[in-house]
Amino acid sequence: MSSPATDFYYRLPTRAGTQRPGSHPGTSHGNGQEFVTHATLFSRPDPRRLDVRASLRDVRGDWLVRVMRQRVGVPVWLAADVSASMVFGAARTKLAVLADLARAIGASATRVGDAAGMVAFDSREREDLQVPASMSRGIGHVMAAALDDPQRAVQAAVGERHNGDPVDGLAAALRALAGRQCLVFLASDFHFPLAKLDTALDPLSRTFIVPVIIWDPAETEPPPLNGLASLRDAESAARSAIWLRPRLRAQWRDAVAERRATLAAYFANRGLRPFWVQGAFDADAMSEYFFEANA
Structure with a gap:
């Protein structure tokens, strides 16, 4: 049986105006393969692009050259939520799944020649986890190592809890x-109010954003047996006890479905489609996401 893919296909659905050559549709003219129009040799003195047939047909008798559109490179960034709730997970923490995503982004960007980097946040900007954009072959492992470091990446979970809004950290x-x-790639479990999220995303008007929503199966599916259960809030560490019964499990599932619908509707209003991760990152599913976006 073949092993799971470690990288994925991605391409912007719109043209980018960057100047560095790459694999994405661009707006600039250069040594690309996409024909745009003809221009006179006088206005664009590039004999390598001379089109003899078009020149012979030109009514003014001008020598014409082909004008081609250049494919360009686009920087790829991972905006990583490292707040306390991301440390939760039954089999693996959501932070570990996020590290898998970071490795996949690095490998994917390296394959097509794009630079990749990472910014991180909890209730504040985590400058200690920032990874500058680089075209280095090991950039994905560098980002994953920053997320895998328990002493730095989970400060919010081991006693340095901040009472601020994670959206403030994201905006910063x-x-x-x-x-x-x-x-x-905006990766989070989005377990925070969405009221101020516009303030963080509005400045990114020229950016193509992929919301990556990471949930753990233990969050979305309640325990199957009836009885007393002890719960701990992942952000505040506050503990509570509830008596699990069929009606409460139904309310649990309804709340998960409602939150999922709320997130989907919020991003749809911004012209975005979230990518859902449930327990493990699937690179093939991410490729399908971009195939559909570019269809």
Whole structure:
């Protein structure tokens, strides 16, 4: 049996105006393979692009050259939520799944010649986890190592809990990307109010954003047996006890479905489609996501 894919296909569905050559549709003219129009040899003195047949047909008798559209490279960024709730997980923590995503992004960007980097946040910008964009072959492992480091990446879970809003941390982390044309994977469980999320995303008007929603099966499916269960809030560490019964399990599932619908509707209003991760990252499913986006 073949092993799971470790990287995925991605391509922007819109043209990018960057200047560095790459694999994405661009707006600039250059040594590409997509024909745009003809121009006179006088206005574009490039004899290598001379089109003899078009020149012979030109009514003004001008020598014509082909004008081609250049494919360009686009920086790829991972905006990683490292708040305390991301440390939750039954088999593996959501932070470990996020590290798998980071490795896949690095491998995918390297394959097509794009630079990749990472910003991170909890209730504040985590500058200690930032990885500058690089075309290095091992950039994905560098990002994953920052997320896998329990002493740095989960400060919010081991006693340095902040009472601020994670959206404030996200806005601060994304500030450096404002106005840039790039691809951003916004990875989080989105267990925070969405009321202020527009303030963080609005500056990224030129950015193609992929919301990656990471949930653990233990969050979405209640325990199957009736009885007393002890629960701990992943963000505040507050503990509570509930008596599990069929009616409560139905309410649990209804709340998960409602939250899923709320997130889907929020991103749809911004013209975005979230990518859902349930317990493990699937690179093939991410490729299908981009195939559909570019269809």
